[in-house]
Amino acid sequence: MITQIDCKDLVLGYEGKPVTSGLTFQVNRGDYLCIVGENGAGKSTLIKALLGLNPPISGTITRAEGLSSNAIGYLPQHTAVQRDFPASVKEIVLSGCVGKKGFHPFYTAAQRETAARQMERLGITHLQNRCYRELSGGQRQRVLLARALCATEEILLLDEPVAGLDPVVTKEMYDIIKQLNDTGVTVIMVSHDIAAAVRYATHILHLSRTPLYFGEKAGYLASDAGRAFTDLSGGESK
Amino acid sequence: MTFVDMLDKLVMYFHYPFVQRAMIAGVLIALCSSLLGVPLVLKRFSFIGDGLSHVAFGALSLSAVLNQVAIALAGTAIEGVLAVFVKNQMLLVMPITMLVAWLLLGATKRNKIMGDASLAMLSVGSLGLGYLIMNKFSSSGNISSDVCSTLFGSTSILTLSDFDLWMCVIMSVVVIAVFVLFYNKIFAVTFDADFATATGTRAGAYNTLIALVTAAVIVLAMNLVGSLLISALVVFPALSAMRIFKSFRSVVTCAAVVSVLSSAVGIVGSILLSTPVGSTIVVVQLVVFIVFSIIGAIKSKG
Numbered sequence: 001m002i003t004q005i006d007c008k009d010l011v012l013g014y015e016g017k018p019v020t021s022g023l024t025f026q027v028n029r030g031d032y033l034c035i036v037g038e039n040g041a042g043k044s045t046l047i048k049a050l051l052g053l054n055p056p057i058s059g060t061i062t063r064a065e066g067l068s069s070n071a072i073g074y075l076p077q078h079t080a081v082q083r084d085f086p087a088s089v090k091e092i093v094l095s096g097c098v099g100k101k102g103f104h105p106f107y108t109a110a111q112r113e114t115a116a117r118q119m120e121r122l123g124i125t126h127l128q129n130r131c132y133r134e135l136s137g138g139q140r141q142r143v144l145l146a147r148a149l150c151a152t153e154e155i156l157l158l159d160e161p162v163a164g165l166d167p168v169v170t171k172e173m174y175d176i177i178k179q180l181n182d183t184g185v186t187v188i189m190v191s192h193d194i195a196a197a198v199r200y201a202t203h204i205l206h207l208s209r210t211p212l213y214f215g216e217k218a219g220y221l222a223s224d225a226g227r228a229f230t231d232l233s234g235g236e237s238k
Numbered sequence: 239m240t241f242v243d244m245l246d247k248l249v250m251y252f253h254y255p256f257v258q259r260a261m262i263a264g265v266l267i268a269l270c271s272s273l274l275g276v277p278l279v280l281k282r283f284s285f286i287g288d289g290l291s292h293v294a295f296g297a298l299s300l301s302a303v304l305n306q307v308a309i310a311l312a313g314t315a316i317e318g319v320l321a322v323f324v325k326n327q328m329l330l331v332m333p334i335t336m337l338v339a340w341l342l343l344g345a346t347k348r349n350k351i352m353g354d355a356s357l358a359m360l361s362v363g364s365l366g367l368g369y370l371i372m373n374k375f376s377s378s379g380n381i382s383s384d385v386c387s388t389l390f391g392s393t394s395i396l397t398l399s400d401f402d403l404w405m406c407v408i409m410s411v412v413v414i415a416v417f418v419l420f421y422n423k424i425f426a427v428t429f430d431a432d433f434a435t436a437t438g439t440r441a442g443a444y445n446t447l448i449a450l451v452t453a454a455v456i457v458l459a460m461n462l463v464g465s466l467l468i469s470a471l472v473v474f475p476a477l478s479a480m481r482i483f484k485s486f487r488s489v490v491t492c493a494a495v496v497s498v499l500s501s502a503v504g505i506v507g508s509i510l511l512s513t514p515v516g517s518t519i520v521v522v523q524l525v526v527f528i529v530f531s532i533i534g535a536i537k538s539k540g
Contacts, residue, residue, distance in 0.1 A: 040301030051436035074436040083430055085280060088485035098426040103417040131484035151437040 002029040003064060004155060004186055005050065010059035012045045018057055019045045024206055027155070027212045032178075032187045034197035037207030043190045046207065047159055050188070073148030075141070075158040083133055089143050090128040093119055096121025109151075119186035122176065155186040162193060163174070172198055188207040244510055246387055251509050259398045262375030265499045266410040267462045268519075272453045272475035273417045276490050277448060279476040283343070286449075287472040289361045289526075290339055290456045291465040295388060296364030298460075299333035299371040301327045306375045315364070328457060336453040343449030390464040390516050397463065408459075409454050416451055419445065419508045425486055461503075461514030473496065474523035481534035500526055 003026050010023035020042030027033055037043055049061065051074055073096070075215040096118075097111040105122060107115075118233035119125045122142045127135065141161060148156055161177065162170040170193075178200055181187045191197050197204060204220040206213040212225035252256045278284060301323060303510035308320035323330045344359070364530040374382055398406075417424070423444055426434040452472075459468045504519030511518070 051432070053432060053435055071321070072436060074433050076430060076432055086480050086484050086486055086489045087429060089426075090488075091425065092429065093487050094428060094436075095422065095426040096437070098422050098434065099439045105422070107422065127385075129485075134484070151433075 001204060004029055005064070006060075008060050008062070010049065010061065010136045011047075011057040012042055012054075013057050014045070016056070016057060019164070020094050020207055023059065023207075027188060027203075028188060029186055030181070030184055032181045032201045033189070033203040033205060034040060034201035035188065035190045035205045035207060036192070036194055036197050037212075041207040043207055044159070047157060047190060050157060073153075075144050075148050075156065075157045075161055077159045077163060079143045087132050088128065089119070089132060089135070090115065092132055092143055093124075093128075093150060096147035099151060115146070115150055118149045121149070122146045136169075137165050138172060141165070141173055142176070145180075147187075149180075153185055155188065156180065156188040158187065160190055160192065162191070162196070170196075191193040198210055226233055239474050240444050247510060248413060248506065254525055256396050256398070257263055257509070258402050261502070263398055263403055263458075264407045264505050264515075264519075265498050266406055267455070267459050268408050268471060268475075268497040268501030269494055270413040271459055271471040272493040273413065273490065274448065274455055275472040275476040275497075276479070276486075276493055277472075278452065279473055279480075280428050284469065284473050285357060286339075286342060287452065287456060289342070289357045290335055290453055290471040291460065291468040291506050292361040292365045292368075293338045293463040294331050294335045294453075294457050294460055296368035296371075297331040298327055299368035300334075301330055301374075302372055302375040303458035304330070311501075317334045326399075328402065328405055331460075332454060335457050337449050337494050339449040340446060341349050343452075344528055363429055381535055388460070389465060396515070400446060402461065413455060415446065420447070424448070429443045429486075463519055467516045467520050470520040470523055471501075474520075475500070478523070478530040481530040482537065496526055496530075497523075501535055 005027040007023055007025050011018050011021040012023065013019040019040075023046070026034075035043055037048065045054065049056050051072060081174070094107055094111065094115045097107060097114065100111070119128055122145055124139065124142050124146060127139060128142065128145075135143065139218055143158075145161075156177075158177065162173050165173060174196055177187060177189070181200075189197075189201070198217065198221065201217055204213060204226070206220065206225045213220050213223050252261075258393045259270045278287060304320050308317050311317045311320070330492055338360075339519075351433055361383075369385060372385055375485050420465065423439055426443045427444045431445075435441045445499075455472075456468055463471060475493035475497035476489070478496050479489045483489045483492050500522040501519055505515060507513065507519040
């Protein structure tokens with residue numbers, strides 16, 4: 001088992017004010033980790049820390065050798081991306097390749113090939129010349145997922161990937177993510193959707209002021225935190 | 239005036255070196271400002287251009303102070319140094335504006351720009367201070383005409399020196415080179431700064447780069463349309479292009495073409511109609527925007 005990300009005793013917060021503390025967990029290759037917790041529990045803070053956008057107040061985040069800081073494919077929350085931006089699907093997917101090391105003013109043939117492959121993989125090849133802002137919610141998420149895969153095929157970090165999607169498209173999205181995970185892509189997903197987390201994930205991290213649970217799914221369902229949370233969400237299941 | 243008369247008049251004017259210079263500078267400035275305009279508009283930074291142009295106006299007024307100092311120190315070695323700055327005002331205005339741009343966009347945290355109130359304060363602050371200084375220290379007899387041409391660029395494009403023109407050409411080459419070489423990075427950072435940073439692109443550095451280049455373009459554009467109308471050169475081509483085109487590349491290309499043509503038409507128009515250059519260009523841009531909006535509306539319905 002190869003540990004890709006190892007977090008020890010993390011204290012996370014903004015401008016020295018801790019939001020969450022005592023975070024210790026590992027992500028191994030091929031894991032499907034679901035991060036759940038109430039609003040304000042520090043889920044987005046943890047994402048920013050994992051991406052290197054907001055360094056932890058204390059504690060360490062160790063990445064496996066060969067997994068550089070730019071080897072996390074990130075799918076931002078739906079609202080984070082400008083909705084009226086004039087850009088074609090192809091341009092956006094290709095922009096996932098931009099972070100590659102060194103100074104390359106133009107995309108290489110290999111990068112164009114990668115972009116084409118990822119678009120094929122997510123079934124959006126026929127949309128490649130369409131404008132992003134004219135796509136449906138589910139199509140947009142596929143585009144952003146293809147972009148993330150252009151950056152890396154090692155780890156995907158998904159921030160609320162199904163927020164605002166209708167039930168049918170939500171199911172499609174989860175299936176796609178599951179398929180990617182089955183082909184060896186490590187998935188870290190932040191979600192409010194505890195039912196889906198329990199169905200698809202292999203590991204669960206339940207955040208609060210202090211982490212309530214980290215471990216495999218089976219253990220979570222038996223834990224106090226897991227029972228309380230799954231009971232709660234039972235009332236609003238679709 | 240018949241068409242042939244107008245053509246004759248144009249041909250005659252284009253024999254004058256100052257008209258040729260104005261045309262070259264005008265087209266280059268229009269090209270640069272439209273290229274930068276696209277990311278600036280998309281990042282919601284349109285007003286930065288306006289703010290910086292007022293800062294440039296304030297900085298320009300300082301050269302009047304330097305002029306007075308130079309006269310007071312006549313005969314000393316410092317006079318010679320000061321004289322260079324007085325003669326080529328851009329040497330003074332360019333660094334000051336770039337510094338403010340860097341403070342505004344680059345030095346503040348990524349994506350976290352100054353609030354609109356503080357930007358408005360900076361704008362009117364430099365405008366007021368600039369006018370006060372010009373009034374007090376200007377050696378020219380006709381201050382209001384000086385101020386008017388700085389604000390609206392009424393004649394300055396037609397009085398470019400060789401130094402101004404060369405500065406313009408060099409800066410344009412630099413701006414275009416930066417834009418072409420960093421095109422993909424600029425797209426990535428503009429579309430989604432968080433993703434770009436997470437995958438190893440230094441978004442902050444590119445914001446700073448855009449800020450500095452914007453400042454340079456604005457100082458150049460002051461000659462063309464004056465400091466009050468600069469925003470038009472930055473904002474209009476991008477907005478017009480976005481009415482019709484839907485990919486980043488086509489928007490950038492269309493903005494550049496629209497801007498260059500409007501600028502050329504505006505300069506020619508101002509010669510034929512004896513109107514101020516800056517405002518003529520802006521009116522042409524406005525007309526293009528309206529036409530493009532109508533075409534865009536028809537296209538999206540049809």
